[in-house]
Amino acid sequence: MNNKYKIIILGATIVIIFILFLKVLNSDKTYQPNQMIGKKLPEFILEDLFNKNTKVDTSVLANKDFIVLNIWASWCVPCQIEHPFLMSLKDKKKINIIGLNYKDESKNAKNFLKKYGNPYSIIGVDKKGEFAILLGAYGVPETYVVEKGKIIFKHIGPINEDIVNKILQLKK
Amino acid sequence: MKKFFFVIILFILSLNVVHANEDLKNKIYKNVRCIVCQGQSIYESNSDFAIDLKKLISKKLDNGENEKQIYEFLISRYGEWIVYNPRFNLNSLSLWLLPFFIFMIGGFLIFRLNKNKKR
Numbered sequence: 050m051n052n053k054y055k056i057i058i059l060g061a062t063i064v065i066i067f068i069l070f071l072k073v074l075n076s077d078k079t080y081q082p083n084q085m086i087g088k089k090l091p092e093f094i095l096e097d098l099f100n101k102n103t104k105v106d107t108s109v110l111a112n113k114d115f116i117v118l119n120i121w122a123s124w125c126v127p128c129q130i131e132h133p134f135l136m137s138l139k140d141k142k143k144i145n146i147i148g149l150n151y152k153d154e155s156k157n158a159k160n161f162l163k164k165y166g167n168p169y170s171i172i173g174v175d176k177k178g179e180f181a182i183l184l185g186a187y188g189v190p191e192t193y194v195v196e197k198g199k200i201i202f203k204h205i206g207p208i209n210e211d212i213v214n215k216i217l218q219l220k221k
Numbered sequence: 222m223k224k225f226f227f228v229i230i231l232f233i234l235s236l237n238v239v240h241a242n243e244d245l246k247n248k249i250y251k252n253v254r255c256i257v258c259q260g261q262s263i264y265e266s267n268s269d270f271a272i273d274l275k276k277l278i279s280k281k282l283d284n285g286e287n288e289k290q291i292y293e294f295l296i297s298r299y300g301e302w303i304v305y306n307p308r309f310n311l312n313s314l315s316l317w318l319l320p321f322f323i324f325m326i327g328g329f330l331i332f333r334l335n336k337n338k339k340r
Contacts, residue, residue: 059329062326066319069319070319072315073315073319084297084298084299084300088297152269177276178269179277182273182298185299187256187270188257
């Protein structure tokens with residue numbers, strides 16, 4: 050084989066290897082919060098915060114095209130920060146928000162809602178944090194947008210004006 | 222007397238089963254990353270998240286799920302990042318093969334240089 054061709058083949062191989070190497074280096078190796086996007090909301094049966102004898106289950110999503118699911122707890126300081134935004138989503142924008150009370154004392158949770166207002170149409174209690182793991186969550190607060198039973202958006206941490214606008218855009 | 226020995230053998234066997242189960246649990250805990258901690262597995266961490274995951278894994282093992290099913294569940298929720306030993310895929314394949322290719326090219330170049338020097 051001609052020396053010129055050998056050099057070209059060698060050069061091309063090196064370039065291919067570098068492209069592959071670069072691709073692997075650039076691939077996302079951090080925690081991906083979007084893992085649940087596009088997936089169906091996991092089935093759940095939870096206790097209702099205000100009525101221990103009532104269960105909050107997946108049927109609450111029936112006939113609801115667009116809901117926001119918010120994981121919160123009374124002991125969580127960022128939850129207090131995001132609370133006014135949740136209130137505005139409910140009051141001004143008429144968004145249906147389902148609450149997931151995470152590893153909390155029901156008395157404290159109720160006091161929290163009394164103090165800051167209740168933006169939730171219904172609240173399920175996740176005392177052991179098991180449903181949060183099914184959701185792929187790892188703490189509070191976290192907010193999910195569920196459209197026709199599918200998770201279409203997830204936000205980790207307290208929501209703000211930008212996230213509220215994003216949620217409203219998704220509703221359109 | 223026979224009954225006594227039978228009970229002792231049963232007891233020893235059950236201890237072995239419990240021990241094997243604990244070993245498997247610890248093996249899984251050591252391979253699951255605590256995503257809210259820095260560089261720790263859930264085995265090493267006492268964070269809320271790690272404790273919850275350990276409880277869930279233990280429950281799943283007690284319900285008869287195997288190691289692979291548990292990893293698949295965790296990856297479906299938290300992505301490949303959650304396990305220290307990721308599944309075999311195209312990205313990890315290229316990482317394994319790259320050093321081999323580089324070694325081959327280096328070897329070939331050395332071989333060519335030596336050949337040219339001899340001439």
